[in-house]
Amino acid sequence: MTSSLQVILDAMPMLLKGALITFKIVVISLPIAFVIGLLTGLMNVSSSKILRTIATLYVDIIRGTPLLVQVFFEYFGIPAFFDIRIPAETAGIIAISLNAGAYISEIFRAGIISINKGQMEAARSLGLSKWLTMRLVILPQAIRRMVPAFVNQFIVSIKDTSLLSVIGINELTQSGEIIISSNYRAFEIWGVVGIIYFIIIYALSRLARVFERRYTSQ
Structure with missing residues (x-):
């Protein structure tokens, strides 16, 4: 019987490749989500009823439906309706971006x-416009x-990338499933997958905490 150490060593190249895909999705999705969140957040506090309604509908729809349903809708639903093809990775990035953005x-x-x-x-009495007052x-x-709150949401979104395995993206979770289907060593593989997720999230969390301390102390 193959030792646990050998199973882990054999699986590492594929798991690390999956981890890189997970990291890539996170690095692309979260900045997009931040911009979406900023724009819709400003719309939600604007004096325009139309803008507030649009922002509220977006937030309510995203928060009121499971991320898994959103992933399926963007990968299967939209392409079927418009007769187009959306690559799985693109659909995953869109889903994470829109979900986190809300x-x-x-x-x-x-x-x-x-x-x-x-x-x-x-600020308005000093002659600043509403936009400048908001920005400055x-x-x-x-x-x-x-x-x-941003740090917490980013951590949640990193964990949410594991759901993208359902549409065939070979991110970390999907890579683990593929390996287990061939060697049936679930204990070792899921243990390593969990450790890799922990390392990614812990490293990003520490980085975010450093930024938080520096920014909030200014």
Whole structure:
């Protein structure tokens, strides 16, 4: 019987390749999600009823449906309806971006409305436009309060990439499933998969904590 160590060593090249794909999806998706969240968060606190309605609908739809359903919809539903083909990796990036974007949108909204309204009024009385007041006065203060929530959401989104295995993306979880189907050594393989996820999330979390301490101490 092959030793556990040998099983792990044989599996590592494929698992590391899957980890790189997971990391790639995260690195692309989260900046997109941040931009989506910022824009829809600003729309949600704007004076325009139309913009608020659009942002609210987006957030409610994404938060009200499971990520797995969103992944299937973007990979199977949209291509079937429009008779197009969306690569699995692209569909996965879109799904993670839109999903995380909705939650980040709520983080932005909550952070912005937590700032005293008097600061907006004071800045406007000094002649600043509403946009400049938001950019120079409100957002810098709000983001300091939002950093811990951002870190938490990023960690959740990294874990969510494991769901992308259902559409055939050879990320870390899918790589583990493929290996187990050939050697039936679930204990060793899932143990290593869990350790790799932990290392990725722990490293990014530590990096985010350093940024959080530096940014919030300014």
